[in-house]
Amino acid sequence: MEDYFRKRYGDILRFKGTLGKIDTVFTFNPADFETVYRNETIWPVRLGVDSLTYYRVNKRPEVFHGVTGLITSQGRAWGDIRNKVNPVMMKVQNIRQNLSAIDGIAQEFIKRLDSLLDPRTGRLSNNFSEEIKMWAFESVAFVALNTRLGLMTREKSDPMALKLSDSLTTFLEKSYNYDVAPSFWKYFETPGFKQLIKAYDSITEVTTHYIEKAMEQFDQSAEGKSVLEKLYRIDKNVAVVMAMDMLMAGMDTTSATFISTLYFLSKNPEKQEELRKELIALLPEPNMPLTEENTKNMPYLRGCIKETLRFRPIANGNFRIAGRDLVLSGYRVPKGVGVYMATMTLSNSDEYFERSAEFLPERWIKSAKATCPVTQKHNPFVYLPFGFGPRTCIGKRLAEMELETILVRILRNYRVSWVGEKPLEYINNLILQPAGEMSFKFEKL
Template sequence: MQFLLQPSDDVAAVQVRPFKEVPRPGKLKFMRGFMPGGEFHDTSFMEFTDAMRKRYGNIFIIPGTLGRKDWVATFNTKDIETVFRNEGIWPHREGLDSLVYFREHIRPEVFAERKGLIASQHEEWGKFRSAVNPVFMQPKGLKVYYQPLSNINNEFIERIKEIRDPQTLEVPANFEEEMSRLVFESIALIAFNRELGIIRKQRDNNDALILFKTARQTFQLSFKLDIQPSIWKFVSTPTYRKLMRALNESLDVAQRLIEESRLDMERRRQAGEQISQASMMDRMMSIDPKAAVVMSLDMLMAGVDGSSTFLSALLLCMSQNPEKQQKLREELLRVMPTKDTVLDEENMKDMPYLRAVIKEALRYYPNGVGTFRQCMTDVTLSGYNIPKGTQILLGANALLKDEAYFPRANDYLPERWLRDPQTNKKIQVTPFTYLPFGFGPRQCIGKRIVDLQMETTLAKIIRNFYVEFNYDASKPYKSLFLMEPAIAFRFKFTDVEK
């Protein structure tokens, strides 16, 4: 892939060009591109930025329209580092104006002082993050979830056996929804301190289905409102009304579930039961019940679609690379001598290949283009002066399949993340290219949860089944904010005998 040359660092240091000279399309041409018949109509954000990058180079302007300011997009590693190094102690990341509007103007009685990690900025964000970091960022907080997550994954194994075709052993075309239900159930366990049973036990649980549907809709609707040109800030559009209804419904359900958890905890305390507050939600409740509601919604909103799509990517990687799948299974057989071996903190330490498989899948199927940030001061990016406060898209994920940074980039190679058996050294990765969970103070707070979730789920599946996919997998995803399925995942699951 060829891109326009950018000024060298030496030249950029001497010849800083004004912001107005950053390459950009005309605003009217840009807007027409998203209309029916336009080149970007019904296209993904990844495809759009890829086309813009080929046309304008590694830095360009995404024009602001209908109330939104211009954004700068950069795919230069030095630029990405510069922005992260200048984001300050309270990194600013916009992009979900519709969600912010809901929390500030539609339901301020809940969100007035705590808009959450997704929607808040500056000191407000810093205070909230400081309050929840001890709950979510410490590994010891995950110990309590090994057994219940194992139970949830066992239920998913049984669900696969129920729905696969007895002759072909393939699951139905809507298997993507089953994976989403698994991820939702796992996150809800942490968010509400209970199992909601949406995999098998209570598939029609109305509260769970409202949260499940909304978690999956939010980013899709926000993409139409906040990324594509939209007049919702001036006129109440059908998409805007649909999103507001969904957010209202999910908030009401989350409040009710959290309150039930609080009352249950109080009853147990009054009955003289020892309350350990070992779970994340118990600890959040002790900090602030309203903050617990906000975090539960943020976890579902940020986690369900992204993690379920990533699970499908893991299974695709395994099915398209049977020798890697078998290598992983051999590691699992050593740690899990039986299919019902319970995974715990101790035996999970001894699975380096499992972690390499997951890490490589994050590279091979990057989830979205990158992340957004603002700089607190003027900065120079690719030789251009970028004014303070400019919204910047850092396209690090677009570099994950670039041969300049990852040799054999189109090959799935978990071994690239392991120590060389001869030298005992790991490969050196160019800084600011591999950032699947972001960087700095605002990196994903759910990283440890996602790691635990994917490690336990993939271990259970590969220990129980040989996984195949016998269809075209050349373009399995499209990308709005995040990566979304573009094909039916009719995996074939054959039982492992022992």
């Protein structure tokens, strides 16, 4: 759709707001992206999830106590939360201290995968997407709550985790309809909107269940280990909502990027083998532990993740509401107008990435720049998978550690190929998600 708009109308166009939506400018010009980001106020405003704000403020005030979280807050309220959360979530050592535990979860996933694979076909007997979501949920729950849920060693699906997964699927689908597309829900509650509220109730119920269990284990005499416990000592309400948002956001986003990365590597076996050389040097024996020291030098792995996020980022683009009057591509854009920056379209264009249709992790490796000309055309404002500036994704460091760890374990133990007749399919709700059959074949090394 974005390609169609660009071809028909050019690099900048305006959509008039309807049903309470603000006017929005679409831009395909990275110079405009830079202008927007360089002119942000101290509290940048982006597209919010108004239905979630409405739910937390109006439907369940007894749970949220006026704290709507980083996903939905704007202005000073957002700034106050972010200032409390940044030292906990954006400090590298606070996240990397969990490496050993996250690696342990990844190794448990490998054992589970071994038990679920058909030895004749190398195919998974279970739903691969569901299994990856359970891995992601187990991982983020440990960092958020310092709690193991036992999802990697379960004999059958965990009903609470599955309930959360199903409710998040409804949230992503319905929220797009009611928060992004024009909708009547602010005037009256439609049947679909009531389904969304029911999903929010389920998400709140499940996350509260896990949070309350974790709080029972707090040791007031010791330094807080989890994000929940660290934040609890600063602000109880912020701690609870932040832990909820981590459990909400940490399942589908990380699992989607993992599946996409595995897909691109399975479709490019020569790149997979190049990565495997790096991983064998890193771990001569497959079961050796990952440590702070041996994970410092993984340029090709990190290049693979970055190249995946160039092809298939979690979101098609980034959104801001202009905090002051701007001039974009020669047009005056008044304060208060929405600006959508179509990064994925440009990331998949030869105009900004030479040989953009090819999966080339080398373009991200500094030591390859002298011999890899595809690295030379990159504009830094075209590739922003985690956003930019004060509203950079708060979970960036955790997501990177989780992805690196699970990819090391999978590709150090298996050769992975794609045996589907069709390419991997995607659906685009609030995030870009892999969909359809996961036609991976796993060959034990």
